[in-house]
Amino acid sequence: MQPLDTNKKKISILVPCYNEEKSLPLLYPELKNLMDKESSYDWEILFVNDGSKDNTLQIIKALRAADDRLCYVNLSRNFGKENAMLAGFDYVTGDCMIIMDADLQDPPSLIPEMLKYWEEGYKDVYAKRANRGKESWFRKKMSLLFYQILDHSTRFDVLQNVGDFRLLDRQCIEALKHLRESERYTKGLFCWIGFEKKEIIFDRGDRVAGDSNWNFWSLFNLAIEGICSFTTAPLRFATLIGAITAFGAFCFLLFYIGKTLIFGDPVQGFTSLISVILFLGGIQLICIGILGEYIGRIFHETKKRPTYLASEYNEDKVFQIK
Numbered sequence: 143m144q145p146l147d148t149n150k151k152k153i154s155i156l157v158p159c160y161n162e163e164k165s166l167p168l169l170y171p172e173l174k175n176l177m178d179k180e181s182s183y184d185w186e187i188l189f190v191n192d193g194s195k196d197n198t199l200q201i202i203k204a205l206r207a208a209d210d211r212l213c214y215v216n217l218s219r220n221f222g223k224e225n226a227m228l229a230g231f232d233y234v235t236g237d238c239m240i241i242m243d244a245d246l247q248d249p250p251s252l253i254p255e256m257l258k259y260w261e262e263g264y265k266d267v268y269a270k271r272a273n274r275g276k277e278s279w280f281r282k283k284m285s286l287l288f289y290q291i292l293d294h295s296t297r298f299d300v301l302q303n304v305g306d307f308r309l310l311d312r313q314c315i316e317a318l319k320h321l322r323e324s325e326r327y328t329k330g331l332f333c334w335i336g337f338e339k340k341e342i343i344f345d346r347g348d349r350v351a352g353d354s355n356w357n358f359w360s361l362f363n364l365a366i367e368g369i370c371s372f373t374t375a376p377l378r379f380a381t382l383i384g385a386i387t388a389f390g391a392f393c394f395l396l397f398y399i400g401k402t403l404i405f406g407d408p409v410q411g412f413t414s415l416i417s418v419i420l421f422l423g424g425i426q427l428i429c430i431g432i433l434g435e436y437i438g439r440i441f442h443e444t445k446k447r448p449t450y451l452a453s454e455y456n457e458d459k460v461f462q463i464k
């Protein structure tokens with residue numbers, strides 16, 4: 143065991159892991175290299191095992207047996223990356239924390255640069271992707287639209303093409319620990335808390351092993367999550383659509399009353415009638431859906447359930463629910 147030098151600053155690396163048995167053996171040597179090179183700091187790597195169904199936990203335990211800078215929190219089931227990160231915020235002990243994926247898509251080689259900016263006083267050093275990699279045209283356009291909606295409807299700056307790979311000062315970690323909403327969109331929370339931010343540009347590669355846990359629908363759901371948990375603009379949009387259609391319907395009404403008074407009223411117009419009914423029905427359903435999104439969130443928040451349950455922290459059973 144290495145003696146702890148109390149004057150050294152401690153850096154925590156937070157790695158949420160879900161079915162990463164193939165990635166971890168590749169990730170650890172890279173991190174070990176880094177920790178050995180940057181020996182003026184104390185290091186902690188905190189793996190949050192998010193209910194993996196493969197041997198991720200066994201691999202983490204085996205790595206920890208050989209290197210006690212490695213720590214882990216085991217969640218009682220799969221809670222999703224957003225909640226796994228909150229568990230990480232609760233359990234990291236460093237003066238700052240670097241969040242990275244287990245699949246080496248976030249290059250550890252960027253960490254020394256992050257630390258340099260942190261030493262200069264920046265509180266949130268985030269890595270921005272220079273490109274979005276192998277994504278379809280449609281997915282890129284959808285993601286751009288999502289950022290534009292969010293940016294125009296919130297009071298804080300929304301960062302585009304920025305993931306969770308970043309360094310956060312202890313001040314930011316403490317701030318984030320207070321944001322315990324159950325429907326989480328952490329990328330938005332990083333922007334919401336503010337603090338001095340610094341950008342680093344990097345090229346995001348592909349996964350070293352295993353498959354991405356995201357498909358189109360889970361990304362679509364995350365986008366809805368992002369919009370509905372940060373802005374009530376869609377509700378205003380519903381009101382606006384309602385007002386516009388009501389105004390249109392009123393003009394329509396005046397037109398038909400006039401027409402009937404001047405030309406009489408032969409029974410006609412099934413097509414226009416049915417299209418107006420269907421159009422209005424569609425708009426009403428969309429607006430009810432938007433309302434439903436918000437009511438669903440109120441429903442989940444009012445239950446006040448913990449956002450995750452940890453069962454084990456470094457071989458110890460966890461009894462206290464955070």
Ligand code: UDP
Nearest residue numbers: 158159160192222223226243244354355356
């Ligand atoms: N992850 C997690 N819980 C989940 C899904 C993913 O902790 O339910 C972790 C995963 O192990 C990885 C990170 O979140 O370390 C990013 O996941 P992935 O690589 O699938 O996402 P992508 O890089 O495609 O955005």
Ligand code: MG
Nearest residue numbers: 243245247349
């Ligand atoms: Mg990944």
